Amino acid sequence: MEDVTARLLEGLFAGDLDLAIVSLPLRAPDLICAEILREPLLVALPPGHPLSRQKEVDPRTLRGQRWLILRDGHCFRDEVLALCRSALRETASLFETDQFASIVALVAAGFGASVLPAMAAPQATGCCLLPVRGAAWRRIGYARVRRAFVPPAQTAFAEWLRRIARQAGDRPS
Numbered sequence: 001m002e003d004v005t006a007r008l009l010e011g012l013f014a015g016d017l018d019l020a021i022v023s024l025p026l027r028a029p030d031l032i033c034a035e036i037l038r039e040p041l042l043v044a045l046p047p048g049h050p051l052s053r054q055k056e057v058d059p060r061t062l063r064g065q066r067w068l069i070l071r072d073g074h075c076f077r078d079e080v081l082a083l084c085r086s087a088l089r090e091t092a093s094l095f096e097t098d099q100f101a102s103i104v105a106l107v108a109a110g111f112g113a114s115v116l117p118a119m120a121a122p123q124a125t126g127c128c129l130l131p132v133r134g135a136a137w138r139r140i141g142y143a144r145v146r147r148a149f150v151p152p153a154q155t156a157f158a159e160w161l162r163r164i165a166r167q168a169g170d171r172p173s
Helices: 005-014 075-088 100-108 118-123 152-167
Strands: 020-024 031-045 067-070 094-097 114-117 128-131 137-145
Touching: 005 020, 005 137, 020 031, 020 075, 031 100, 031 118, 031 152, 067 075, 067 100, 067 114, 075 114, 094 100, 100 114, 100 118, 114 118, 137 152
Parallel strands: 067 094
Antiparallel strands: 020 137, 031 114, 031 128, 031 137
């Protein structure tokens, strides 16, 4: 199932979920988390934006942009706001949604700028995507509740996740 992190954690603690794929870090004493991969963050700009010809974007150059971000409750929202606040010392006007597809469509239409995870890049048709100066990235991993017994299927699934991430070359050095 796909859901916001808070609901995934509720499912873990209720015993409805065995494992959740989440953005790290998570801070909860009864959780065991492991990083699977690191994913670059990309600035999404409308076509023809003055910065679109650069090789990478310093977020400070985006002062005054309308930022298109995920709604409160999405962990990626917090990562984008942290990047914007640290680089800009301000957050310009915001438009919030629950879907990357809406963000991508609005960026492509010239409504504003956003930051996307690299895994959203294939759906960012019509946007100019540039790496963030300073090699910004997010950590993706799994979380499970600390228990004395871990079912073999859960252990095998976690190992499979780590293996495919290594094979894809996404595992950090």
